[in-house]
Amino acid sequence: MGWIGDTVDSIKSIQVRQLLTQGVSLGMIVTSALIIWKALMCFTGSESPVVVVLSGSMEPGFKRGDILFLHMSNDPIRTGEIVVFNVDGREIPIVHRVIKVHERQETEEVEVLTKGDNNYGDDRLLYAQGQLWLQRHHIMGRAVGFLPYVGWVTIIMTEKPIIKVFSAFVDGPSLSLVTVDDEN
Amino acid sequence: MHSFWLRANAVLTFSVIILAFTCAMASVSDCFNSPSPSAQIQITNINWFQKQRNGNEEVSLAMNITADLQSLFTWNTKQVFVFVAAEYKTPKNAVNQVSLWDAIIPAKEQSKFRVQTVNKYRFIDQGSNLRGKDLNLTLHWHVMPKAGMMFADKLVIPGYRLPKEYR
Numbered sequence: 611m612g613w614i615g616d617t618v619d620s621i622k623s624i625q626v627r628q629l630l631t632q633g634v635s636l637g638m639i640v641t642s643a644l645i646i647w648k649a650l651m652c653f654t655g656s657e658s659p660v661v662v663v664l665s666g667s668m669e670p671g672f673k674r675g676d677i678l679f680l681h682m683s684n685d686p687i688r689t690g691e692i693v694v695f696n697v698d699g700r701e702i703p704i705v706h707r708v709i710k711v712h713e714r715q716e717t718e719e720v721e722v723l724t725k726g727d728n729n730y731g732d733d734r735l736l737y738a739q740g741q742l743w744l745q746r747h748h749i750m751g752r753a754v755g756f757l758p759y760v761g762w763v764t765i766i767m768t769e770k771p772i773i774k775v776f777s778a779f780v781d782g783p784s785l786s787l788v789t790v791d792d793e794n
Numbered sequence: 795m796h797s798f799w800l801r802a803n804a805v806l807t808f809s810v811i812i813l814a815f816t817c818a819m820a821s822v823s824d825c826f827n828s829p830s831p832s833a834q835i836q837i838t839n840i841n842w843f844q845k846q847r848n849g850n851e852e853v854s855l856a857m858n859i860t861a862d863l864q865s866l867f868t869w870n871t872k873q874v875f876v877f878v879a880a881e882y883k884t885p886k887n888a889v890n891q892v893s894l895w896d897a898i899i900p901a902k903e904q905s906k907f908r909v910q911t912v913n914k915y916r917f918i919d920q921g922s923n924l925r926g927k928d929l930n931l932t933l934h935w936h937v938m939p940k941a942g943m944m945f946a947d948k949l950v951i952p953g954y955r956l957p958k959e960y961r
Binding site for chain 2: 613616670671672686688689690691692707709710711712713714715720721725727732753754755756757758
């Protein structure tokens, strides 16, 4: 086929300067993705403004491969909100719904219990040993928006890292997505 | 300048932009919907009301929940998550919200319903403040779209009171 011949010819005629230019453009793509990511963090007030759903614990609402947009504000946490939280000792955040809230009178301390819509029991099994409630500092954001299927790109890129490398050289602008995963 | 990969790149980028625009428009169309849901909740029976060994009180109650949530559904709605929460104040806690029952409504046809149920989740207080306590039973709904912004609202029904004695 014609395009295989073209590709072989272009590899044969690579010069150092071209290679360096490609290296710099790759660096530019990565840094602009980082800038967008940090700007989103600033804008939404959350440490990870976009998460990918990795498990089926919130089905049928959120399936594996969906993307959630998060926002964090100082508003009090109330039942029904879908929150993203980190359990001490686990690195992957979890996205579940708040089912119980107990907020103290004077201080703003709050104790919260969460549960995945599709799970039978609440999340006490997922919390750290001996932990019965989540506090405000565990919670990273509330889910406010949702896009279906888009997260599969990230799932494929993380599970087969070779695709990430390949795509940066071939198709940089359209495929440099940076998102964070979520589990359970 | 017209290689296969460049063309594929152009098609992919264009289709992603169009899809993003369509999803944004779908989400915006939800703003034009002004829902008017209605609901009634009756507590038909207090099954039992005890203090646990750790000092926390627990109630088990049976409820009749009738609701009409048809006006919440638009073409961009995937499902509506509805739940009933008991809300009350105690001397220690300014806000207590305990979810008693929830359900997922996948389609408009099932959104006008009547349910008789026992509380799905245990109603346990932090302490023993529930005797004779006044409660609000609030019906919350959370509309999850096919794409775009989620929104939630609630209907507060005040005027419930727990018994003064354990049973």
